Amino acid sequence: MGGLRHLLVDSPNSLGARARARRAARLLEAFPDLHDMHVIDLGGTLDFWQRLPIRPHRLTTLNLWYNANAETPPAEWHHDRFGDACDPPDDVLSGSYDLVFSNSTIEHVGDRSRRRQFADVVHELADRHWIQTPNRTFPIEPHVLFPCQQFLPRYGRALVERYWPLVHTRWSTMEEALTEVDKTELIGRKEMTELFPASAIEDESVASFLPAKSLIAVNR
Numbered sequence: 001m002g003g004l005r006h007l008l009v010d011s012p013n014s015l016g017a018r019a020r021a022r023r024a025a026r027l028l029e030a031f032p033d034l035h036d037m038h039v040i041d042l043g044g045t046l047d048f049w050q051r052l053p054i055r056p057h058r059l060t061t062l063n064l065w066y067n068a069n070a071e072t073p074p075a076e077w078h079h080d081r082f083g084d085a086c087d088p089p090d091d092v093l094s095g096s097y098d099l100v101f102s103n104s105t106i107e108h109v110g111d112r113s114r115r116r117q118f119a120d121v122v123h124e125l126a127d128r129h130w131i132q133t134p135n136r137t138f139p140i141e142p143h144v145l146f147p148c149q150q151f152l153p154r155y156g157r158a159l160v161e162r163y164w165p166l167v168h169t170r171w172s173t174m175e176e177a178l179t180e181v182d183k184t185e186l187i188g189r190k191e192m193t194e195l196f197p198a199s200a201i202e203d204e205s206v207a208s209f210l211p212a213k214s215l216i217a218v219n220r
Contacts, residue, residue, distance in 0.1 A: 019213070023204060024052055027101075027130055030218055037098035040125055042085040042118070043105030047072045056099075062092055085109060086117035093124065100129040106195075107133050107186050115187065119195035131196065131217040132204070136186035138213050143168065143184060150186045157181045192217055 028034060038058040041049070045063070049055055050072065059078045062085055083089045085102070086109050100122045109118050122129050134142045141149035145166040149157055158177035161167055171177040189212075192201050196217035203212035 019204070019206070023103075023132065023214075023216075024048075026202075026204075026216075028052070028054055030130065030220060031099060031128070034099070038096065039099045039101050040092070040095070040097045042100065042102040042122070043108070044101065044103055045072065046075060046078050046080070048103065049078070050075065060092070060095065060097070062088060085121060086114050088121060088125075093121075095125075097126040098128060100126045100131070102129075102131045104133060106131060108183055111185070112191075115191070115195060122196075127219065129196075129199070129217065129219050131199075132214055133192065133216075134186055135212045135215050136188040137211040139210065141186070142213070154178065154181055189215060 031037070034056055035054050037056045038060070039049075039056040040060045040062065043063050044061050046059070046061060049059055055077065057077065059075075060081060061078070062081045062083050064082070064084060081089065081092055083092060085105060102122070106115055106118050109115060119131075122131060136150055139147055141147075144160055144164055146160045146164050149160050152160070155178075158174055158181045161177040161180050162171050162174060164170075169180075171180060189201055192215050196219070199217040199219045202216045202218055204214035204216060206213050
């Protein structure tokens with residue numbers, strides 16, 4: 001089943017990889033001047049940007065993972081910072097950025113109050129932003145590839161994390177699985193609109209008869 005996950009989301013030719021490529025194309029269409037920008041990526045890594053046909057003039061990545069970019073060849077146009085996207089270090093907050101970018105991060109920062117902090121930081125860092133998150137109402141939970149896992153009780157979600165063969169990491173104890181469950185809360189269009197009221201909330205869809213797979217708050 002690990003091979004099936006690889007084919008679905010992890011391999012270079014997977015459905016997930018193709019979706020990410022379409023997302024990157026939309027980003028470049030939305031911000032054609034990206035090559036002149038200083039971009040701050042909240043929760044991301046250098047690897048994503050090195051795959052793009054056009055890169056930012058400068059890139060700052062901020063995340064809570066030590067050595068998040070250790071496996072990616074360094075780039076002179078990239079600055080890696082360790083820190084909390086909901087409470088960035090002072091030198092990050094005082095920086096000058098043209099665009100705030102974030103890909104599948106806001107659903108991992110904590111509860112509603114933490115997501116509000118995240119959105120406030122986005123608005124403080126720059127006028128323009130692109131904030132993507134999986135849509136809560138899409139029927140397949142994208143992290144574990146299990147139908148409607150996001151609607152199960154906490155313990156049921158943990159059982160999926162521990163035993164479902166398509167998860168990225170199958171946890172050996174319920175404590176570990178519960179900890180992982182507590183790190184992720186998918187959000188929907190209503191909350192995204194509340195967090196980014198001046199932004200266009202754009203859909204990333206896979207089929208017209210399904211809810212959007214992802215939502216993107218875009219302020220050009």
